[in-house]
Amino acid sequence: MFDVLVIGAGHSGCEAAAAAARRGARVGLLTFRAEDAGQMSCNPSIGGVGKGHLVRELDVFDGLMARAADRSAIHRRMLNRSKGPAVWGPRVQADRQVYRAAIGELLRSSGVDIVVAEALRVIVRGGCVAGVETSEGVLPCRALVIATGTFLDARMFVGEEVVEGGRRGERAALALAGQIREIGLGQGWLKTGTPPRLDGRTIDWARLEEQPSDPEAWSMSALVDDERLPQLSCAIARTNARTHEIIRANFARSPLFAGAIEGRGPRYCPSIEDKVKRFAAREAHQIFLEPEGLKDRLVYPNGISTSLPTDVQHEFVRSIHGLECANIVRPGYAVEYEFVDPRALNATFEVRELRGLFLAGQINGTTGYEEAAAQGLVAGLNAAARALELDEVRFDRRTSYAGVMVDDLTLQGVSEPYRMMTARAEFRLSLRADNATTRLGEAALRADCVSEPRRRQIGRHFELRSSHAWAETEEGQADALYSPYVERQQREWQVVQRDSHVWIPRTLDFGSIPGLSNEMIERLSSARPETLDQASRVAGVTPAALSALYVAASRRAAA
């Protein structure tokens, strides 16, 4: 009998399993193939603006991602270094194999049991999750985290070719997808894409602009590992008029434009054919050539994700200065995948209507490893809480990017793959990558999910904060820089916060509230806000509806 079972060993599943184990749960992690745990299926990089913030937050709870990224980093870059410290974005290129190995090792030392099997069916008893039927037999559990990413039901597109599966060469979890739809959770399709992988030996590096690794020795994790891999440079290439001509001439052969793909793609990470079409006036688009590993000849050309047919990919890649002789090892492709409306979840990522079932990662409509991993943390901590009757761990949008994401997903839902950006965080000045420990250290200790070294590190951090030396630290200086603005914001927030104390009873029937329009009832019922403050962020909810809700909620509380 497991306390917690996790389906899927991607970034979300691994974090969920490890987090639940850190809270003392007996955890089983189901995957098609054990060696794929922690696989980076797309970009071999971790972090970035907003995303780096999530990784640092995850690290405070002893998550795996930051430490694995440090161990495997072959290129470091603090994005936005020229701007204010609130938006510095730590980002590393990771050696794909070393990263996977590091995750595997961290996972094993966390005590998680890896179970190689296909999950076929969730077993539900009395409205609660009771176990999972797998290809290897029935596994009973108290709480279940589904973190299947794009594997639920997914189709891959390379030009006119369509293949079933979540990642190139791998299968989709169709049986489970069917059941999730039966439970009423399936919602729609989203799309994401990946660029062709190039053979680094066929790139003319000398003719390209070099982008060296940062000279400063910063790390993702607050628990600094001394071991560092040698650092490599990246390079910058650019598309040109000829490249765009080739792409334009083949629009008709792209599944994006031919209508084969219906799912909405991310606006912020468009395919190259999208970019050429939408920004016809632009003469060039940047491509970052990122090595995938120290011993790996593969290079990831960041900026040209595509689902054009293979021959077109060859042709346009070779039209680029410095890539005239480049060989494509694996063509790029688009993935269309099914996702679940995250408004069906509460703020712990538990399905509201099915006790014990948690969903995390790309299945909730997000994109990106960091977004997936942070959701895994939230789901894992709370799945353990469900199984072992511990306290829930909730994240607040005022104190963490993880909280921003939970709040956005469960209240607003998604209409396109959700990616973290600092623009989403209205309290950006206080939510910095450098102060994650300050913001979340106490919550991590309370959740009782951290190792002894972490506990000491958090303790030291708070000691330093209360000392005179604090003003000299980078974080202390950033605090001072932003304090007048943060105070302004706090005043602004206090006005809003008065409402946040009003809890909306879970059993409240929105339809029974006098004066709510059908549209408001529908919106509120889908999002099921837990407080009045959350209700105010549900898309499209009007001030009048909030007033009515307030009256109803406070009357219920008084009754």
Added chain:
Amino acid sequence: MADTIFALSSGRPPAAISMIRLSGPQAHDAGTRIAGSLPEPRIAAVRELRDPISGELLDEALVLRFDSPASSTGEDVVEFHCHGGRAVVDAVLTALGSIEGLRAADPGEFTRRAFEKGRIDLTEAEGLADLIEAETESQRKAALALAEGGLRKQIEEWQARLLELSAEAERAIDYDEDDLATGPGAARECGKLAAEFRDWLHRPRIEPLKDGVRVVIAGPPNVGKSSLINAIAGSDRAIVTDAPGTTRDHIEVPLSLGGVPILLTDTAGLRDAQDKVEAIGVARAAALVEAADVLVWLGGAGAAPTHSRLIQVHPKADLLGQGNGFTGSVSVSSVSGEGIPALLARIGDLVATLLPGEGAIALNRRQAQRIGEAAEALEMAARAADCVLVAEGLREARSAFDRLTGRVGVEDLLDSLFSRFCLGK
């Protein structure tokens, strides 16, 4: 069954527009009897209002109908937006009172009904300031759409510009590696927009048009303040619109001057004591003087308080030996009426500077406050060296407009961001 109630729901006439509201089960029926027919719910339409018995035309008004429960009180509601003259308002209220089953609302009764139906919550609940504000905001919006469409457009234009600037700033932050140059001088643009807001804030407001312009008559004791008030009130150019009433501190005479509502205030209500002239004249009246839109000063040239709209009057010009006053003053005789037209003309000129021009867009106090907050935030952005702080100033300014209109969220920002820029890493 609940009664059907009615009342004048806007400020006291004279005003540009007066809104009379009916709420209750008979509201639609009564509304139909006065307006002939009611429009579709939530659609404003022009109707002739007639006395239900005599058929006499009372006014041509905008009429709105709201169906229970989707109304401000949760009951059936009808609104008449009439011309704001006292005679018109009285006539309509009298006509409504003649319909059986209708009665004038008690003070606060609409609000109480709204609360009982769960439509709004008011003062009881602690900390609901924001929601209450939002509630009046929705009412304000309705009024805005009807009467002030121009302002709506102006606000939308500002919001669009703020959004564009924000998107630019956010792009620079969230897409560090994008090779587009950072937008030129976002901070400078913030400064320009702030200056534009300030310019608007200096323009005449809408309140004087609705609530009246406060003209205060002040001066030392026994200089003839009361006589002057009486002379003005008796002048055929000024129409006294209500009986003068004495408040604790002063006398107010509402009157209409050239169609503009004016509240003439006499500080003579203050207790004048010779030995306390200095103390009272300066300290006590200071508050009134401060609140004055226009100050009419009867007294020595040197003794006049500082005021941006000051008229100095040389009173008792009829008395022998009082001379012709001093330079720039208006000589007035309350006895003969001499100089009164000239004084009224001067008052009229100054009052005109306080009123929005014909057809001009004017802000109300709430709007001005929000736009002032936005201006302040943008001024902060304009001074900031760091683009994160520029973005913060813009976010604050957008938040001020959010509170003004209840629109524009982060999704709009992202839409704006992604429709304009091509993004890299």
